[in-house]
Every structure is written in C-alpha cells, then in structure tokens.
C-alpha cells in the first residue's frame with residue numbers, strides 16, 4: 001500500500017467508541033429481530049422477537065438522546081457538516097485509485113475525522129434514516145394508544161409499517177457497505193482496530209487543508 | 219314447557235325417538251306383569267320405555283350440564299352434529315377439554331352451564347339470535363342480569379397479568395376475541411359433523427343403506443345423504459358483534475355461490491366486534507331453482523301411509539311440495555342442490571392456558587387469520603414489491619463489496635509482483 005511512514009493520532013474518544021459499538025450491537029439486534037417480526041425467517045420465535053425488538057428499540061432511543069447531546073456539547077456535530085469539496089476525488093479513489101495503490105485523497109485527522117463521502121452518508125444516517133426509523137418505531141410501539149392520543153384518524157399501521165420496513169432495508173444495506181469500507185485502511189483491520197483503541201494510524205506529514213477543519217469553522 | 223328436561227337428575231328421562239315430543243307411554247308387558255314392554259318406533263328395532271316418574275320427579279334440582287345437554291349436545295339429531303363445542307363429552311369433561319366445566323379431579327372448575335348462562339326468571343343469558351350486540355363489555359359485578367354473558371364478565375378486559383408479553387396480549391382484546399386464542403381447536407374429544415350432502419340421499423352407497431365411518435359415526439345414510447365428520451378442527455375466523463343474520467325460506471338466494479344460511483354480523487370498523495372462531499358446517503341442500511329460495515322438504519312421515527315424506531317415498535319433488543305447502547310458501551316444482559354454510563360460534567371447550575394459540579398461528583405467512591384482511595398484522599402481511607426491492611438491494615450490496623474486495627486483492631498481488 002502506501003510507503004509513507006505512519007503516525008498515530010487519537011481520533012475517537014472513549015464515549016464515541018462506547019456509543020459506536022453499543023449502537024452497532026443494538027442496530028444489528030434490531031435488524032435481526034425486526035426481520036424476524038417481519039416474517040423473513042424464524043429463529044427466536046415471534047413472541048421473543050417482538051419482546052427483544054421493543055426492549056432494544058427503547059434502549060437505543062435512550063442511548064441516542066445521549067449521543068445527540070454529546071455531539072452538540074462537544075461540537076463534534078460539525079464533523080458531519082456536509083461538503084462537496086473533494087467528494088468526486090473520494091468517489092474516484094474508491095472506484096479506481098484504490099486498486100492502483102494510490103493514497104487516499106483526504107487524510108483523517110483529529111479535526112476532520114470523516115472524508116466528504118462519509119460526512120454525507122453519516123449525516124443522512126444520523127439526521128434522517130435513524131430518526132425516521134426511531135419515530136416510526138416509536139409510533140408502531142404505541143399503536144394501542146393511538147385512539148387515546150387522537151392519532152387513529154390519520155395514521156395507518158400499514159403505511160407506518162411500510163416506512164419502517166423500507167428504513168430497515170436501508171439500514172441493512174448501509175451496514176453491509178459500511179462494514180466493508182472499514183476494511184479499506186492501510187491494512188484490512190486498521191480502521192476497526194482504531195474504533196476499539198481510539199488511535200488511528202495515518203500517513204505522516206500531510207497537512208489538513210483549511211476547508212476540512214471543523215473546530216475553527218464558525 | 220317441559221320442566222323435567224332441565225330439572226330432573228336421574229338421567230333416565232328420555233323422549234322418543236329423537237329427544238323431542240313426549241316420553242314413551244307406559245305399556246305393561248303381558249308376559250311379565252309389573253315391567254314395561256317398551257314401545258317401538260316405526261321403522262326402528264329399538265324399543266322405548268316410559269321413565270320411572272316418581273324417581274324422576276323426586277330428583278328435581280338445579281339444572282346440571284347433562285340437563286341442558288339433553289338438547290344442546292344433541293342438536294341436529296345426534297351427538298356433536300351441530301355444535302363443535304357442545305357434545306356429550308362435555309357432561310364430564312377433563313380440564314384439558316374445558317377449563318371451566320372440567321371436573322375438579324382434573325383441575326377444572328366443574329362449572330354448570332348456568333354458572334355462566336345466568337338466569338333470571340327463566341330467561342337464560344347468552345342468546346345470539348334476538349338480542350342486539352353487546353354494546354359494552356361489562357363485568358358481572360356491574361351488571362349480573364345482562365342479556366349477554368361474555369368471558370369479560372368474569373375475567374375483565376385485561377386478564378393477562380403474569381408479566382412478559384402479557385401487555386401485548388391484553389392489547390389484542392379490543393380486536394381479537396378471547397375464544398380466538400383460547401379455543402385453538404374444537405371437537406377435541408369426539409368428531410363433529412362438518413359436511414352433509416343431501417343430494418346423495420335416496421341412493422345406496424356400496425349397495426348399503428347406512429355406511430359407518432372409522433369412528434363409529436355414519437358417513438352415509440340413505441335417508442340423509444353423505445356426511446363428513448372431523449375431530450380437532452381448526453375454526454374459521456370472522457368479525458362478530460354477537461349477532462347472527464339468518465336466511466329464511468322467504469329470502470332470495472344466489473345459487474351460483476355458497477349460500478350463507480346464517481352469517482356472523484360485525485366488521486373491523488365496529489368497536490364492539492371481535493375476530494371470533496366459528497365452526498362452519500357446509501352442506502349440499504335442496505333449493506327452488508325458479509324462485510331461488512331454500513326449500514323445506516317434508517321428511518318425517520305423518521303416518522304409516524304417507525309416502526310424500528322423503529324418508530318414505532324418496533321423492534324430492536313431492537317431499538318439497540308438501541313441505542313448502544305446510545310452511546305456506548310457493549314452490550315452482552323444480553329443485554336443485556346448492557352448497558350452503560351454517561356457522562356456529564365457538565365459545566366452549568376453552569383449553570388450558572398453556573395451550574392458548576402461539577403468536578405464530580396468526581403472525582406468520584401461514585396465518586389462520588388469512589381471511590381477516592382489514593387489519594395489518596406484522597409477520598403475516600408484507601409488501602411484495604418492497605420485500606423484493608429490499609432483498610435485491612441487500613444482495614446487490616453484498617455482491618458489490620465482494621467484487622470490490624476481490625479487485626483490491628488481485629490488484630494488490632499484481633502490484634507486489636512489480
């Protein structure tokens with residue numbers, strides 16, 4: 001791969017690593033139990049799947065509140081502010097450069113953890129897909145209270161389930177691509193190891209370009 | 219009204235020959251003075267005896283299950299013919315057959331019928347025909363003289379309190395009847411009649427007038443046609459508000475489809491309707507081809523020489539003519555057979571709680587509730603297009619990353635060689 005010497009930088013804080021791994025475990029369990037509830041396969045049994053799905057769904061909602069709180073308190077949300085600069089380069093890199101051993105066009109750094117493609121995907125995920133999944137899930141869960149809340153007039157369980165199902169598929173597809181992308185570091189396990197230790201190895205001496213910096217931006 | 223059917227307890231009070239009319243008269247046997255000779259019924263070899271009136275009269279008590287069963291277990295002319303959930307096995311059932319009427323020894327509650335069918339001046343609660351739908355699911359504590367008895371009368375609407383998924387089960391009680399989950403199958407102790415083909419009557423089967431099936435019940439009878447009996451039957455499910463709508467001889471029918479002689483009333487939009495299990499008895503029955511109405515054939519001979527009766531003359535046309543005339547209805551003279559259905563709500567034979575329906579019985583692609591299309595049910599319902607697109611997307615993503623990975627691997631090897 002790259003012949004440049006590597007340096008270690010501290011990318012992911014403890015809380016960030018914690019929520020990343022807990023959230024991934026919860027999402028995988030939600031996928032498994034959700035698709036069992038949907039009838040795609042039979043494993044735990046419908047009752048256990050419903051029970052687990054609801055418990056994990058609610059747990060995750062609580063965790064998510066903390067995550068969003070952390071993102072704003074630390075200002076890390078700015079990591080997700082979308083940009084199109086170098087987006088094409090990144091796309092081109094994954095489509096061809098990567099096979100020729102070219103270096104990644106955007107270096108990871110403390111102040112710019114995500115490349116432009118990641119920013120867009122993660123923003124879409126955290127700001128749209130996951131919240132939609134949570135909102136539809138929460139409404140699904142409270143189905144029996146709709147009449148009391150006056151929601152039964154305009155909400156239909158069928159439509160709600162449809163949106164929740166489409167969200168489920170989208171998250172599953174994201175997960176497959178996401179897991180694969182983590183293997184594209186300088187070694188197959190580099191990115192994954194970084195998410196455990198917090199330390200990522202990046203090529204030495206590359207400057208972070210101004211537009212990438214997040215903390216200086218106001 | 220005959221008081222003794224309901225109040226005597228000897229079990230010897232029999233009417234002849236079909237449980238209706240009067241008991242046999244006392245006829246002394248000239249050969250053995252003091253004993254009965256017995257009265258034969260025309261066309262039958264069996265003799266009928268008069269009851270021991272003094273024993274019967276002295277036994278009078280509150281009605282037992284057998285008293286009510288005298289009529290209700292044998293409806294339609296035989297044991298388990300009509301109801302799939304009321305037959306002679308309910309006289310002394312084990313708890314596994316009925317948790318309420320089950321004997322004490324087997325762990326049941328030994329309820330009599332009137333424990334649930336509360337009476338008030340001989341007005342027995344639980345009528346389906348005339349009383350309007352239960353507008354409220356009241357507890358007996360609130361109204362113990364109501365016309366409607368319901369499971370909720372004793373158990374309330376939230377009977378599941380043992381933790382776990384109990385809340386989710388309670389969530390169902392506003393759409394799914396208690397019976398739907400608690401009576402997974404009916405006719406669990408003996409088979410019940412599910413099919414009756416009148417069009418086969420009048421002929422012989424394998425040269426015989428009566429053919430018995432494997433469980434000792436007739437599957438063919440020259441007088442009545444062909445029958446099918448089934449045990450452990452899975453009910454059919456319909457919305458039900460507690461009332462049934464009936465077709466009478468005066469109502470026009472559509473002979474090109476199944477004719478529902480009675481039909482559960484209720485709908486998904488009605489908050490008082492529930493999804494209820496039914497025994498659906500199907501039959502081929504005679505109808506008037508021109509007037510398009512069901513007909514009443516004259517079956518039972520009025521006297522020895524009455525061969526207009528179907529069971530004597532085996533001539534449908536004459537039997538229908540006489541039967542319709544007696545009923546004061548017109549008959550065109552042309553009859554045919556049409557498939558009919560008759561429904562019986564299933565309410566008795568509540569199984570022990572650990573045999574209640576598992577979720578998958580309803581929440582799976584093979585759902586029992588396939589016919590209940592008005593509600594969305596996870597696990598049963600899906601969106602074929604979304605499922606197809608979704609799995610194509612998932613497979614596509616897998617294939618794409620595998621190809622991408624392989625290309626990285628191969629190009630990496632090639633670069634090493636250079």
Ligand code: HEM
Pocket residue numbers: 026027030031033034035037038039049050051053054056057058060061133134136137138140141142161164165167168169171595596597
């Ligand atoms: C990664 C996130 C999630 C995924 C992939 C997911 C997936 C699914 C799927 C595929 C179904 C079956 C839908 C159907 O066939 O009708 C389902 C059902 C359901 N989901 Fe989710 N879901 C997620 C999050 C949530 C959350 C946060 C909640 C909120 C508590 C929730 C609540 C529900 C409920 C209530 C049902 C109906 C079955 C039940 O009661 O468990 N889901 N989910």
